[in-house]
Amino acid sequence: MGKALSDIEIRQFRDEGFLSPVTFLDESEAGDYLKRLEAFEAAHPDLAGKLDFKANLLLDWIDGLARREYILDIIEDLVGPDILNWNATFRFKKPDGRAHAAWHQDSMYIKLKPFLVIAWLAVSAASSRHGCLKVIPGSHRWKLLEHAEGDDGDSILSRAQYITENFDDSTAVEAELKPGQACLFNHRIIHASGPNVSGERRVGLLIDYLPTSAEKEGPRDSAMLVRGKDTFGHFDLEEPPVGEATAQNIAQQRRALEMITSTMYEGSSFTPKGLAS
Template sequence: MPEVISSEQVKFFDEQGYLPPVQVLAPEEVAKYAASLAQCRSDFPEHAKKLKTKAHLLCPWIDEIARHSRILDLYADILGDDILCYSMAMRIKPSDGKVQAGWHQDTAYGGIEPIMIIGALALSECTVKHGCLQVIPGSHKLGTLPHVESDDPTSILARGQFISAEFDKSSAVDLVLKPGEIGLFNAATIHGSGVNTSGEDRVILLVELMPTCVKQRKHRESAMLVRGTDTHGNYDAETGARTLFGEAELAHWSDKVFSRAKNVFADSKLPVSESYGGGTRTDAPAAATAAAK
């Protein structure tokens, strides 16, 4: 039996491809993690963009969230007890009325099968005015729709990607979140977000977890075991951060994120972004030799 959510909620997620908000962090935990983020942004501005990909390899406090028992209990209700962390990805949207995310599916640039669950964990208020995430219920059953990339400077996405095919947007649901709440969605679910006009930053941490049985992409990648055992060995092991932006942590992050970039930017005409290690590797794909965005 599920521990955090009901059997009916598990069925809802399976059918609709998303789950309405669940409280997973206490107010004092939100305050602690928000303070840790503020320290990172103040003391290490040169590494701020790196937090958009596999931030658990750079910050011990983010590694702590990846292993949080209530969060893992929630995911286990859907995925089972053997869980890999694929990425912990900070998404900070300024209140500039510009930054947005076009409608997209994360499966478009990575064939993780059978499932990866993305959780939007709020470390701030996340309302419609803040540019909260929106999802299209049931769209995970459509298969992966065609996407195109862009160099749109307002896009928060790695390749400025968006769906180029027509689809029904009339059922879109706003994932409004209070601090400490998490909203889950299938990586194949169509999602996006509008601009932030709230007057304050929108701060969410994407918690990307998957069962250990997931199939590997074309280029071998890495993930971190956070619960249970991994008898499949489809992903190289990762080590969570022990020192904040330590020398070993930065080297480990660079190595693991570069492996991911080879998949995400495999057919891209755009340079590999800084959040994927762009501009730091001499053995990068051709696109990565351009100046990082």
């Protein structure tokens, strides 16, 4: 299908490395997802860590969201007709004026080529005061900068990582989003987000897409085929989850997390939160 984006939007994504805002849901649907999430959190406080990575394997309604036809039409315009969903990660920010993400490039630790299209979907409002995403336009064409793993307890990133080299962040822009809107970005782009001083929790959902032709550096990995065919076999194909956090869903998520650990967490003192419980 495809053809959901204009040629100008497609060119902007290629040239600038991001496109924002793009509407994925209307505000009331986003509110319904937020309520569903809150009900899940209230019923399963012990499973909070499992929302951190591959939440699309835990909850069938996140898998369903990632497969919505018109969302895939948008993604198809950027990666072609055969599409894998590699991950869906919730990113929460308490209104504590502290939680933040330092400047980083996801491609430093997520070694997928040629690139991932990451959709940062605002499940709740993500204004500047909520600590929305910030990106440096065009920085997906820069080299991969040096990163270090941090010990900053206020970082919301998997390894509290940050860029250690000097670079110019004077052209950074904020991707302010209403509930239901997404910022699409190339996983090489330099991005960050500031603290949440809004008084409300910020809930974002990162949904990562790539073409079936994509390749992973290092040990084999798994992904979900959400559109088209996979004639490459570069990834083990995951099974769509059935229901919420069933034993089968949890077991599949665990297998998938174990597969990524040696690449994403290579040499790290951190481990995926989803493996802890």
